[in-house]
Amino acid sequence: MQPIIRQISRAMIFLILLMMCGCSSFNVKSNTVEEISPIILLYLDQNKNGQLLISTIIPPLKKEQKSVITVSSALIKEGRYQMDHKYYREIKSGQLRMVFVSDTLARKGLKDVISSQLLDPEISDRVYLVVAEGNMIDYLNNQLQQKQAQVDFYLYKMFAHYEKQQELTITNLKQFMERLYDPYSDPVTPLFAVNAEGFEYQGTALFQDDRMVGAIRQPDDVYFQILRHKNRHHKSMPITALDTTLGEVYATRKIRFTDSYREVQIDVHIGGRVEEYRDNRDLSDPTEAASWVRTVERRVESDMEQIIQQIKSLSVDPLSIGEHTLGLMRRPFTGDQWRKHWPDMQVNVRVHVNVEQSGMLKSNRSIFAPKGRR
Amino acid sequence: MNWITFWKMARKLKPSSRPAPMADAGGPPTPKQIQDLFRDIHDAQIHELLAEKQTVKLFYIHSLVDETQLQSDIVLPILHGSAAQTGRNIISDEIVQVDTLSKAEQLILEGSVLVFFENDHVYAVKKRNTLGRSINTSEQEAIVYGPKDSLSEQLDNSLTLIRRRLPVPNLKSKKFIIGSFSKTSVILLYMEGIVNPELVRIAESKTKEIDFDGIFDAAHVSAFLEDHIFSVFPQFQQTDRPDALASALLSGKVVWLVDNTPFAIVAPITFFDLFQSPEDYIHRWMVGSFLRGLRFVAFAIALFLTPVYVALSVHHYQMIPLAMLFVLMESRSQIPFTPFWEALFMLLTLEILKEASLRMPSKASQTLGIVGGIVIGEASVDAGIASNVLIIIIAISAVASFLIPNYLMTNASKLIQFALLILAAWLGMWGIGLGLIWLCIHLQGLTSLRQPYLAPLSPFFGRDWKDTVIRLPMTSMKTRPAHLKPLDRFRILKRKI
Numbered sequence: 001m002q003p004i005i006r007q008i009s010r011a012m013i014f015l016i017l018l019m020m021c022g023c024s025s026f027n028v029k030s031n032t033v034e035e036i037s038p039i040i041l042l043y044l045d046q047n048k049n050g051q052l053l054i055s056t057i058i059p060p061l062k063k064e065q066k067s068v069i070t071v072s073s074a075l076i077k078e079g080r081y082q083m084d085h086k087y088y089r090e091i092k093s094g095q096l097r098m099v100f101v102s103d104t105l106a107r108k109g110l111k112d113v114i115s116s117q118l119l120d121p122e123i124s125d126r127v128y129l130v131v132a133e134g135n136m137i138d139y140l141n142n143q144l145q146q147k148q149a150q151v152d153f154y155l156y157k158m159f160a161h162y163e164k165q166q167e168l169t170i171t172n173l174k175q176f177m178e179r180l181y182d183p184y185s186d187p188v189t190p191l192f193a194v195n196a197e198g199f200e201y202q203g204t205a206l207f208q209d210d211r212m213v214g215a216i217r218q219p220d221d222v223y224f225q226i227l228r229h230k231n232r233h234h235k236s237m238p239i240t241a242l243d244t245t246l247g248e249v250y251a252t253r254k255i256r257f258t259d260s261y262r263e264v265q266i267d268v269h270i271g272g273r274v275e276e277y278r279d280n281r282d283l284s285d286p287t288e289a290a291s292w293v294r295t296v297e298r299r300v301e302s303d304m305e306q307i308i309q310q311i312k313s314l315s316v317d318p319l320s321i322g323e324h325t326l327g328l329m330r331r332p333f334t335g336d337q338w339r340k341h342w343p344d345m346q347v348n349v350r351v352h353v354n355v356e357q358s359g360m361l362k363s364n365r366s367i368f369a370p371k372g373r374r
Numbered sequence: 375m376n377w378i379t380f381w382k383m384a385r386k387l388k389p390s391s392r393p394a395p396m397a398d399a400g401g402p403p404t405p406k407q408i409q410d411l412f413r414d415i416h417d418a419q420i421h422e423l424l425a426e427k428q429t430v431k432l433f434y435i436h437s438l439v440d441e442t443q444l445q446s447d448i449v450l451p452i453l454h455g456s457a458a459q460t461g462r463n464i465i466s467d468e469i470v471q472v473d474t475l476s477k478a479e480q481l482i483l484e485g486s487v488l489v490f491f492e493n494d495h496v497y498a499v500k501k502r503n504t505l506g507r508s509i510n511t512s513e514q515e516a517i518v519y520g521p522k523d524s525l526s527e528q529l530d531n532s533l534t535l536i537r538r539r540l541p542v543p544n545l546k547s548k549k550f551i552i553g554s555f556s557k558t559s560v561i562l563l564y565m566e567g568i569v570n571p572e573l574v575r576i577a578e579s580k581t582k583e584i585d586f587d588g589i590f591d592a593a594h595v596s597a598f599l600e601d602h603i604f605s606v607f608p609q610f611q612q613t614d615r616p617d618a619l620a621s622a623l624l625s626g627k628v629v630w631l632v633d634n635t636p637f638a639i640v641a642p643i644t645f646f647d648l649f650q651s652p653e654d655y656i657h658r659w660m661v662g663s664f665l666r667g668l669r670f671v672a673f674a675i676a677l678f679l680t681p682v683y684v685a686l687s688v689h690h691y692q693m694i695p696l697a698m699l700f701v702l703m704e705s706r707s708q709i710p711f712t713p714f715w716e717a718l719f720m721l722l723t724l725e726i727l728k729e730a731s732l733r734m735p736s737k738a739s740q741t742l743g744i745v746g747g748i749v750i751g752e753a754s755v756d757a758g759i760a761s762n763v764l765i766i767i768i769a770i771s772a773v774a775s776f777l778i779p780n781y782l783m784t785n786a787s788k789l790i791q792f793a794l795l796i797l798a799a800w801l802g803m804w805g806i807g808l809g810l811i812w813l814c815i816h817l818q819g820l821t822s823l824r825q826p827y828l829a830p831l832s833p834f835f836g837r838d839w840k841d842t843v844i845r846l847p848m849t850s851m852k853t854r855p856a857h858l859k860p861l862d863r864f865r866i867l868k869r870k871i
Contacts, residue, residue, distance in 0.1 A: 007604075014815070018808065032713065033687045033699065034706045040696065063704060094692030095699060122692060156696065 037089035038096075041152040043136045044113055045102040047072055052105075054079035055137055057144070057152045058087050066149050068140045076116045094122040097156045099129050099173070106131045106189075106205065106212035111180070114173055114210070125174035128159045131205040131212060134194040142196045155199075167225065167234055169204040180210060183335020184322030191215050206316050214314045216307060223304050226251040226268060227319050236275060242299055246355070247275030255324040261332050263346040264321060268304065273357035293353050301351045308347045315343050402496040403475040405431050408488060411479060425452050431490040438485040440503045448487055448499055464489070468500035483557065504528070507636075509535070512614050514781065517653045524614040529559055529633040535616035536563065536631075540623060544568070550581050553589035559633040560595060563619075569626045570859045573642065576824055577628045592637040595630060599641070601821045606789050608782040609822040611640040611647060618652050626860035628823070642825035642858065645817055646842045648780040649673065654845050663844035670843060672777035676787050679771040680717050681798035681806050683764065687713040689802030705761035713764075714799035720760050720768050721795070723750060725788065728772075829857035 037059050045053040055070040069086055073079040083091050099117060101110060110129075117123050143151040163170040169190045179187040189212075191205040203217040204224055216224040222237050234249040249272035256265045274283065283289045311318060322338040325331075333341055405420060412418040417436035422429055430452050434444070451463030470486075472478045478488055478496065485502030509531065512524035525532040537545060548562045562581060564574050577599075584598040596610040597603075613619060614636045619629050622640045630639040649669045654662040686694050687702060694702060709716055727746035731739040750768075754760045771791070778784045790813065797805030820827035830838035835856045840846040854860045 011812075014812070015808075018811075031689055031691045033691050033694075033703050034709070036691065038691055038699065092691065095694075095696060097696065124692075153696070153700065 031092065031094070035089065036092045037087065038092045038094055039152075040095050040097045040156055041100065042093075042096060042098070043100040043102075043132070043140075044076070044105055045136070046105045046108065052076060052079060054083070055140070056083065056091070057140060058083075058091070059089060063149070066144050068137055068144065070137060076113065077120075092122070093120060096123050096127050098152075098159060099127055100132045100136055100192075101129070101189075102136065103131055103133045103191075103205075103212060106207075109210045110176075110207075110212075111210040114177060117173055118177065126172045128156075128163075129171050129173055129176050129189050130159075131189050131191050132194050133191065133202065135196070136194050138196040139194040139199055166229075166232065168201055169221070169225070169228075179320075180207075182320075182323075184317065184326065184338055185320035186316040186318050188318045191217075204318070206311065206314060206318050208314065208316045213316060214310065216310070220303060220307055223300065224307055224318075226270070227253060227266065227304060227307065229253065237270070237272065238276075239296060239299060242296060243276075243278035244274065244296065245276035246270070246272040246296075246353075248272050255321060257325060261325065261341075263348060264324075266304070266308075266347065266349045268300070268349065268351045269354070270300065270351065271354045271356060274355055289355070293355055297351045297353045300353070301349050304349045304351065305347070308349065312343045312345070312347070315339070317342055321347075402473055402494055403478045403488075405433060405490050407475055408433050408478060408482070411475070412482070421449075423449060423452050425455070428492040430492075432487055433482065433490070434487040434501075435482060435485075438483070438503055439487055439501050440485075443501045444487060447501065448489065452489075464497070464499055466499045466501065470498045470500075472496040472498050506531070515613060515615050515618070515652065515779065517651070517656065519656045520652060521615075521617050523616060525616060525619075525631075525636045525638060527634050527636055529561065529631055532616070532631050532636070532638065533561060533563075536619055536623075536629075539616060539620040540565070545623065548578065552581065552584045552586070552595070554585075554587050556588040556590060558589040560589075561631040563623060563629040563631065565623045565626070568624065568854070568860050568862050569628060570861060573626075573628055573823060573825075573858070577630075577641070580823075581630070589632070590634065592630070592632045592635045592639050595632050596639050599630075599639070599823070601824060602819075605816065605820055606786040607645070607817070607820060607827070608648065608780065608786065609641070609643070609820065609827070611643045611780070612637040612782070613640060614638070615652055621652075624854075624865070626854050626858040642821075642823035643827075644822070644825075644829050644857070645820075645827055646831075648783045649778065651779040655848070659845055659847045663846075666845055667843060669777050669779070672774035673783075673787060676771050676775035676778070676784075677791055677794060678806065679767050679774070680721065680764075680791060681794040681809075682803075683767050684713045684717050684795060685798035685802045685806055688799055693803075702761070702763050705763045708758045709761050710758065712799075714795065716760050716764055717768070717795060718792075720750065720754070720764060721792070723754075724768060724772055825857065830855070833857070 039056045039058070041056055043055040045055070047053050049072075051072045051074055053070055053072050054076060055068055057066055057068055059066065069083060071079045071082040071086065073082055080091065080093070096117075099113070101113060105113070114129070117127060118125065140151060148154070159170055162168045169188055171187070171189045176187045176189065179185050187207040187210075189205045189207070191202045193200045193202045201218070203215050203221040205212050206214045206216065219238060219240060222234065225234070226232055226237075229251075230253055232251050232253075234251065235247065237246045237249045238244075239246065249270055251271075252269045254267040256267070257263070258265070277283065279292075281288050281292050283292060308319075317338075322333070322335075322342065325333055325338065409418075409420060412433075412435070415435065419432075419434060419436050421432045423432065432444075432448065447465035451465060455463035468486075470477075470481065472481065472488065478498065481498035481500075482488055484500070486498040486500045489497045489499055491497075506528045507526045509523050509526055511522045515524075523535060525535060533547065544566045546564055546566045550560045550562065551557050552560055560581060562574075562577055564577075580599045581595075584595065586594070586598065589595055592612050596608075596612070600609040602609065611622075619638050619640065623629055627640055627642065630641075632639070649666060651665075654666055656662075657665065687706065691699065706713070711719065727742065727750065731742050731746070734742055751765060755762055755765060775784050775787055778787065790809075794806055794809045797809045799805075801808065817828050818832055826833055829835060830842055837853055838855045838857055841851055841855075852866050853863050854865055856863070
C-alpha cells in the first residue's frame with residue numbers, strides 16, 4: 001500500500017474507533033455566546049390551577065433592559081419552550097446556577113422538579129436549591145426597577161460566598177438528591193423570605209422525603225448548623241437570652257450511641273471569645289465567670305434539645321444521626337427501621353463552652369503596683 | 375521572437391550537464407588542459423614566471439586565492455630561488471603533487487594554485503582566500519551568562535571552536551563533499567567510544583546518499599537527512615553555539631558542520647530537546663527546572679489557548695466561568711464575525727506583522743511593530759472587528775510561543791494552532807481532543823536519525839528524566855541519556871553507581 005493511502009486508512013480507522021466510543025457525535029450544536037441567552041436563575045411556583053409557574057430574568061449577563069418573564073405550563077421543559085417563543089434569543093440552561101422554589105411547591109414535593117433538572121445534561125448538578133417564602137417575582141421586578149440589573153448574578157455570588165463560609169445552609173441539587181435517597185438522613189435547603197423590599201435568610205427548610213415539612217428559623221439556625229457538622233467555625237454566635245455574643249466560635253460535635261441504641265449522646269464543644277456582653281455579672285471574677293459559662297452551657301443545651309425535639313416531632317433526620325449508627329461491621333437498623341426508631345429515641349445533648357477570652361478588663365488594679373497593694 | 379518561438383527553442387535545448395568527473399587521460403595535467411577546463415571564467419588566471427633556467431606556470435582562480443600570500447609564498451620564492459630549489463622554496467602548509475586532471479580541478483576550486491614546472495611536475499599549493507566573518511555572539515541563542523562565541527561560515531573556524539572544547543583524540547571527524555555543483559564540505563563529528571556506532575553508520579550512509587545540485591545551508595542538509603518529510607516538527611536541532619555542540623557530542627549524539635553556514639546540525643534529538651536552552655545549566659538547578667517547565671506550559675498555551683476560546687465561545691458556553699461569560703458576551707455582542715473567523719483573522723494579522731517585522735530592516739520594523747500593535751490592539755477593538763478578550767488571548771499565546779527556544783518549533787506550533795483552531799470551530803472541545811490525540815500519535819511515530827522522538831517518555835527511560843522536563847543538579851547527572859544507547863554510559867570516572 002502506498003504510504004499516503006496507508007496514512008488515510010489509519011486516520012479513518014482512528015476516527016471510526018473514536019466515534020464508536022460514543023463520547024460525542026459530529027452533530028455538535030453551535031452555541032455562539034452572543035446568539036444565546038444563558039439563564040442563571042429559575043423560580044418555580046404553582047398557580048391555583050395546579051400548573052407550574054416558571055420565571056426567569058432575561059436577558060441575563062447583558063447590559064440591556066431586563067425584565068422578569070413568567071410562563072405557566074404543566075411541565076418544566078414545556079415552559080422552557082414557551083420562554084423561547086417569548087424572547088428573541090434562545091434561552092439556554094447550561095449556566096443555570098440557582099433554582100428557587102416557592103414554599104407552596106416545596107410543601108407539595110420537589111422530586112419531579114429536581115429530576116427534570118438533573119436529567120438535563122446541560123444543567124450542572126451543583127445548582128443551588130433554595131426555598132423562597134413570599135413573592136419572588138415582585139422582589140425581582142423591584143430590584144430591576146431599582147437599577148439592580150445584575151440581581152441574579154449578585155444572588156449567585158452571595159450563595160457562592162456562603163457556600164465557602166459554611167455558616168448558612170446552602171444546598172445544591174446533588175446534595176439534595178443524595179440525602180433524599182439516603183435512608184439515614186433527610187434533605188434540607190436554605191429558606192429565604194422574600195417580598196418586594198428584600199430578600200432575607202430565614203433558616204433551614206426541613207424535608208421529609210421530597211416535601212418540606214418544617215423549618216428551623218433564626219436564631220436557632222446557628223445551633224442547628226453546629227449540630228449538623230462535625231467541625232464548624234462561626235464568626236459569631238448570638239445568645240440573645242443571655243445578652244451575649246460569642247465570637248470566633250469553633251464548634252465540634254460528637255455523636256455516640258449507647259450499646260442498646262436506645263439513647264444517643266451528642267457532645268458539643270464550643271470554643272470562642274466573648275464579643276458582646278450586656279449583663280451585670282463581673283466576668284473578670286473567675287467564680288462569676290465559671291458560673292456564667294455554666295449558664296451559657298445550659299442555655300445552649302436547652303436550645304439544642306428544643307431543636308432536636310422539633311425535628312423528632314417532624315420525623316425527619318436532617319442531622320444525619322442515623323448515619324452514625326453505621327459502622328464497618330455494624331448495621332443495627334435498616335433504613336426503614338431507623339425512620340421508625342428515630343422519633344422515639346432518647347437524645348441527650350451535653351454542651352461544653354470554653355471561653356478563651358472574656359473580653360473584660362480584669363480590674364482597675366495596675367499590674368505595676370507594689371505586690372502588697374495589688 | 376515571440377514567447378511561443380522562445381518556448382519551442384528552449385524545449386530543443388539540452389539541459390546543461392552536471393559537472394561529471396573528468397576523464398583522466400593519465401599523467402599530470404597540462405596547462406592547456408586546465409585552460410580548456412576553465413574557459414570562459416574571467417578570474418581564472420595563468421601566469422608565466424621566468425625563474426632561473428626554467429619557466430614556471432601558475433594557474434589559479436583569482437577570487438578563490440589569497441593574492442598577498444600568492445606573491446609572498448609562491449611567486450617570490452620561485453623568482454629568487456636557485457634552479458635546484460625552485461619547488462622547495464615555496465612556502466605552504468599544504469603542497470600536493472597533482473597526477474590527474476580531475477584532482478587538479480578539485481584542488482583549484484578549493485583555492486589552490488597549480489604550479490607547472492618544466493619537468494612536467496605539477497604541484498597544487500593551497501592558498502585559500504580566508505575571507506569571512508569573524509567570530510561573533512550568537513544572535514539566535516543569546517544567553518545572559520556563559521560563553522558568547524558562536525560558529526561562523528568558515529568550516530575550519532567552527533571546527534576549531536569545537537576542538538578547543540573537546541581536546542581529545544576521541545573527537546572524530548569525517549568529511550563529505552555534497553552538492554554536485556556547490557561541492558559543499560560537510561563534516562560529521564562524533565565522540566568515538568561514546569556514541570553508538572550504529573548512529574554513526576546511519577549518519578554516514580544518509581550523508582553519502584545526498585544527491586542535489588546545491589547545498590547552501592544546514593537546513594538543506596537536514597532536509598535530506600530527516601526520516602519523515604510529512605511532519606511539521608523539526609527532526610534535527612540547529613545551533614550555532616559550540617558549547618551546545620560539545621555537550622551534544624558528549625551525550626552521544628552526532629553533529630554535522632556544513633561549510634558556508636554558521637549552523638550545525640545535531641541528531642538524534644527528541645521532542646523535549648527542543649525546549650532546552652544552554653541557559654538552563656547556568657541557572658541554579660531549581661530555577662533552571664522552573665524555566666524549563668514554564669516553556670512546556672507556554673507551548674501548551676501557544677497551541678491551545680486560542681482554539682479553546684473558539685471552542686468555548688462557539689460550542690461550550692456552559693464551561694465558561696459565569697463572571698468570564700458576562701465579560702465575553704459583552705465583548706462579543708458588537709462583533710460581526712463568528713469567533714472562528716475573528717480568531718483566524720487576528721492570528722493571520724499577527725503572523726503577517728511578525729513576518730513583515732522579520733524581513734524589514736530593523737529601523738523600519740520598529741515602526742511596523744508600533745503600528746501593528748496599535749492596529750491589532752486598539753483599533754481592531756474600536757472598529758468592532760475583534761473582541762477585547764480575544765486580543766488578550768492572542769497576545770498571551772503569541773508571547774507564550776516566544777518562550778520556546780527553538781525557532782523552528784515556534785513556527786511549527788503556529789501551524790498546529792491553526793489546525794486545532796479549525797477542529798475547535800467544527801467540533802468544539804471534542805475536536806481539540808481529537809487533534810491532541812492525533813498529535814500524540816504523530817509524535818509517537820516520529821524518529822530522528824531512526825531514534826524515537828518522544829524518548830525518554832515513550833519508550834520510557836526513567837534515568838533520563840533527570841534532564842528532560844526538569845533539570846537536576848549537574849552532580850546528579852552521572853549517566854548519559856540512555857535512549858541514545860551510548861557505548862559509555864557514565865559521565866564520571868569514579869563509578870560508584
